[in-house]
Amino acid sequence: MRFSVFLNARAMRPEDDRKLIKDLETHALKARDAGFEAIFMPDHHFNGYMPIASDSFIFAGYLAAKMPEMYFGFSVVSVPLHHPVRFVERINILDQLTDGKLLVGVGSGTTPEEMIGFGVNYAESKDVSERNLDLAEQLWAKTMDDPAIEIANGPHQGRVLQRIAPVAYTKGHAPLMSVAMKEASTRRAGENGWPAFIPAFTPPKIGGTEPFKHVEKYFTAYKDVLTSSGHDQSTIDRALGWSTHTYQCVHVAETDEQAREELEVILRSYQDAIEREAEFNARAESDDANKKTDRTPDALSEDWIGTWCLYGSPETVIEHLKPYQELGIGNILCGTTTGPLTDERLRLGNQTLDLISRKVMPGLEG
Structure with missing residues (x-):
């Protein structure tokens, strides 16, 4: 079982942005030294979200130069917000810079506020996403002599005459990791031999x-498609080895009691940030084309903690993860900096890295 770090921290004031960027760089280096195998980044925009996430491709390229042995991933790229040409170009460049150690999570986006900033209606985001992915595949396959590719997809327009440069490092292109929730996304990942994100809830809840x-339900469906699609064993092993279950907040302490107490401090600050953002989300949802149909529970509720958090003493965390390891989940993605990144929050995140490295990883070996 692999462990990866998710750099999902927020800044609450503009004057905190630079410090957050430098602190996350240091945290990523600590994760590498602690034995974590990949650094994943979000793709979010506006609203005091996450300063590195406004262009996490750039941040990934910066970190890749400092940590060439690491894998880099995105959880996840909001596909409707990216022109398909820029989407393909950036992925290919990072694929080259990382020598193929790139995992590109893809999704149709999360908030109407982000959509309207790029001229996309939230109600149309899934269709724009699917068409963008189809266009991306055409662009990856295009040679110099092929006919032009016409792009007419919502706000994304264009006509591509030549090939995309640079070419991908990985045969075809870097793997696109979808969330294995719907049949189409599960089939896309499995039939292409790509890893997938395995969710821990079923909408609308x-x-x-x-x-x-x-x-278990989603992983089994994904594995069935993957293993029945005619791939060689090395492709199957790689895909399963990077099949990813994500915890938005991971916190480990010496005792369960300490971990729960510190977790509640982290989540209270995180929820405060979410509530501050709610006003702007409400403005974005002022018309029917941008209404969200699902709502995430309060972060301090047991429903949110039960789905999105991993916490406790090292012994408790090991026992929690053993069924996931036995199921075959290859990668645990750990949100170790969730919420506003104060000095205290960073200390707690580094504490988690240390305890996972020294006690949890060894406890899951063999």
Whole structure:
């Protein structure tokens, strides 16, 4: 079982942005030294979200130069917000810079506020996403002599005459990791031999206290497609080895009591940030084309904690993860900097890196 770090920290004031960027760089280097195998980044925009996430491709390229042995991933790229040409070009450049150690999570986006900033209606985001992915595949396959590719997809327009440069390092292109929730996304990942994100809930409820039953359902469906699609064993092993279950907040302490107490401090600050952002989300949802149909539970509720958090002493965390390891989940993605990144929050995140490295990883070997 692999462990990866998710750099999902927020800044609450413009004057904190630079410090957050430098602190996350240091945290990523600590994760490398602690034995984590990949650094994943979000793709978010506006609203005091996450300063590195406004162009996490750039940040990934910067970190890749400092940590050439690491894998880099995105959880996830909001496909409707990216022109398909720029989407393909950036992925190819990072694929080259990382020598193929790139995992590109893809999704249709999260908030109407982000959509309207790029001229996309939230109600149309899934269709724009699917068409962008189809266009990306055409662009990856295009040679110099092929006919022009016409792009007419919502705000994304264009006509591509030549090939995309640079060419991908990986045969075809870097793997696109979808969330294995719907049949189409599960089939895309499995049939292409790509890893997938394995969710712990089933909409319309985005949370709950029985995450494993959902993980088992989605992982089994994904694995069935992957293993029945005619791939060689090395492709199957690589895909399963990077099949990813994500915890938005991971916190480990010496005792369960300490971990729960510190977790609640982290989540209270995180929820405060979410509530501050709610006003802007409400403005974005002022018309029917940008209404969200699902709602995430309060971060301090047991439903949110049960689905999105991993916490406790090292012994408790090991026992929690053993069923996931036995199921075959290859990668645990750990949100170790969730919420506003104060000095205290960073200390707690580094504490988690240390305890996972020294106690949890060894406890899951063999």
